[in-house]
Structures are given as C-alpha cells and as structure tokens.
Amino acid sequence: MSKTSKEKTAQGQELGRPLSGKRILVGGKGGSGKSSIVALMADALHEKGYEVIALDGDASNPGGLARMMFGVKRSPKPLIEFFGGRIRVECPVDNPAPLTRKDDALPITERNIDLDEIPSEYFFQKEGIVLFQVGKIKEACEGCDGPMSKVTRDFIVKGGQVTLIDIEAGLEHFGRGVEKNVDVVLTDVDPTFESFSIAEKVVKLCKAMGIEKVWALLNKVQSKEMESIMIKELKKRNVKTIGLVHHDPKIAKAGLEGTALDKCEALEEVKQIVERLERAVQS
Numbered sequence: 354m355s356k357t358s359k360e361k362t363a364q365g366q367e368l369g370r371p372l373s374g375k376r377i378l379v380g381g382k383g384g385s386g387k388s389s390i391v392a393l394m395a396d397a398l399h400e401k402g403y404e405v406i407a408l409d410g411d412a413s414n415p416g417g418l419a420r421m422m423f424g425v426k427r428s429p430k431p432l433i434e435f436f437g438g439r440i441r442v443e444c445p446v447d448n449p450a451p452l453t454r455k456d457d458a459l460p461i462t463e464r465n466i467d468l469d470e471i472p473s474e475y476f477f478q479k480e481g482i483v484l485f486q487v488g489k490i491k492e493a494c495e496g497c498d499g500p501m502s503k504v505t506r507d508f509i510v511k512g513g514q515v516t517l518i519d520i521e522a523g524l525e526h527f528g529r530g531v532e533k534n535v536d537v538v539l540t541d542v543d544p545t546f547e548s549f550s551i552a553e554k555v556v557k558l559c560k561a562m563g564i565e566k567v568w569a570l571l572n573k574v575q576s577k578e579m580e581s582i583m584i585k586e587l588k589k590r591n592v593k594t595i596g597l598v599h600h601d602p603k604i605a606k607a608g609l610e611g612t613a614l615d616k617c618e619a620l621e622e623v624k625q626i627v628e629r630l631e632r633a634v635q636s
C-alpha cells in the first residue's frame with residue numbers, strides 16, 4: 354500500500370470526515386442487490402474523497418464483488434489464509450475469541466491491521482479503493498463458513514478508510530455476531546415481502562447487539578407507488594429508511610453480461626445516500 358494513500362487517509366481523519374474509520378455492513382435478502390450497493394458505495398465514497406476498503410464476506414457467491422468493481426472473474430487470495438486458514442481460525446459460535454495474527458496472541462481488535470502488513474496477492478486495488486475477500490467455500494464437506502465470518506467480524510484496519518462489508522444473504526452472519534464490530538448496518542431491501550421481514554429482523558438483532566445506526570436502503574424501486582408501499586411496510590416494522598436506488602437497467606445489463614458496474618444513474622442516488630449517512634452518523 355502506498356504511503357500517499359495513508360497520508361491522505363490521515364488528512365481525511367484530521368478533517369473529521371464523518372465516515373472516516375467507520376465499518377459499514379450491508380446485509381439483506383439474497384439477490385436484493387447487496388454487492389451492487391457495496392460496489393456503488395465504494396465509488397461514491399471515493400468520489401467524496403474517502404479511502405475505501407471493500408470486504409467481500411460472502412463465502413458462497415464467488416467473485417460477485419470483484420466482477421462488479423474490477424470487471425474480472427477471479428478474486429484476490431482469500432484473507433483467511435493470511436490468518437492461518439480454517440485449521441487455525443474457528444467459527445465465532447464455537448470459539449468467540451477474537452481473531453489474531455498467526456504469530457501474535459494480541460487480538461486484531463486491539464492492534465488493528467496495518468495495510469502494509471498484507472501482501473499484495475490478498476487484494477485488488479484501484480485508486481483509493483481496495484478489495485479483500487475473506488474466503489470461499491470451494492469443496493464438498495468443507496465445513497461451514499463460520500471461520501470466514503470471524504475474519505469478516507474482526508478484520509479491522511488502522512486508519513481512516515471506510516470499510517464496506519458485503520455479506521451473504523439472510524441472517525446467519527448476524528446469528529454469529531458479525532455485526533459486533535461495525536458502526537453502521539444497512540439492510541438492502543428490494544421490492545419483495547421477504548425483504549421487509551428480513552429488514553425487521555436485522556434491526557432487532559442489531560439492537561440486541563447495541564447497534565442503533567441501522568437503516569434500510571431501498572433498491573430496485575420501479576415506481577412512486579412501489580416506493581410508498583416499501584416505506585409504509587418498513588415503517589410498520591419500525592425500520593428507518595436512509596434512501597433509495599431505482600431499478601437501473603445498466604446494473605441489470607452488467608449483471609447479465611458479467612461486466613463491471615460503470616457510471617450509472619444509480620451511482621448518483623448512492624452518492625446522496627452517502628451524504629445522508631454522513632449526517633446521520635453525526636446525530
């Protein structure tokens with residue numbers, strides 16, 4: 354990692370940017386658009402001058418984020434290998450002890466990761482944005498993805514970068530306490546009834562962990578009518594909404610063709626969501 358990026362980060366912190374150093378987790382229903390939102394947020398945050406880390410914590414859906422952000426079909430080397438692999442890293446349910454370096458008993462939560470200590474095969478990088486991938490389930494009977502959840506939970510980087518965490522669908526990660534070390538949780542809500550109840554559960558699980566900064570982010574909205582139904586259903590369930598992204602044919606086309614998410618209208622909407630988040634984390 355270049356020194357310049359760290360100097361910029363340090364400046365970012367001095368300037369007191371509201372999202373500097375924050376870990377933002379994006380959860381929600383499968384296919385609702387979590388990875389797409391993370392990829393767009395990375396660009397939106399970068400355009401606003403933040404340094405960004407995107408952490409692909411989805412062990413089941415190989416390469417989604419790498420494709421969206423870098424237009425490639427491969428992923429960086431799994432981060433879990435940096436920490437000694439599945440032999441060393443245990444599922445947080447079996448062993449809640451914090452993640453440690455291979456050669457150091459001090460938890461990462463106490464001595465955060467310096468990006469300079471991570472070899473370059475573990476990340477993809479474009480200007481101001483770095484992508485890591487915790488690990489993937491590759492073989493039959495390999496076991497659950499709990500060890501990857503621990504890496505997702507505890508991979509805390511020193512400095513002012515905003516960390517965006519993309520997790521796999523549903524609530525399993527929350528059951529393992531992956532949200533323990535996050536500052537903000539966004540639950541991605543597409544126009545489906547299932548998304549509403551997942552959002553409600555996410556808010557409840559986060560509250561139980563003491564996380565109050567939880568919002569729904571509406572995605573794939575196709576009409577005003579759809580928007581007001583979604584807002585009404587979420588209100589009924591005590592879920593606050595931070596903003597919305599319309600259905601964007603460019604995102605759908607990139608998904609169909611397996612290409613990167615380039616400039617699209619949704620990016621402008623995500624920039625507005627980032628601005629709202631900046632205000633919301635300060636209140």
Ligand SMILES: Nc1ncnc2c1ncn2[C@@H]1O[C@H](COP(=O)(O)OP(=O)(O)O)[C@@H](O)[C@H]1O
Nearest residue numbers: 383384385386387388389573600601604605608
């Ligand atoms: N705002 C949007 N407009 C149109 N298509 C979208 C939008 N957001 C996501 N998609 C599409 O929905 C599908 C699932 O998106 P993805 O980000 O992979 O979801 P998840 O990570 O929640 O499984 C992809 O084909 C993607 O292109």
Ligand SMILES: [Mg+2]
Nearest residue numbers: 387388414417
């Ligand atoms: Mg995904």
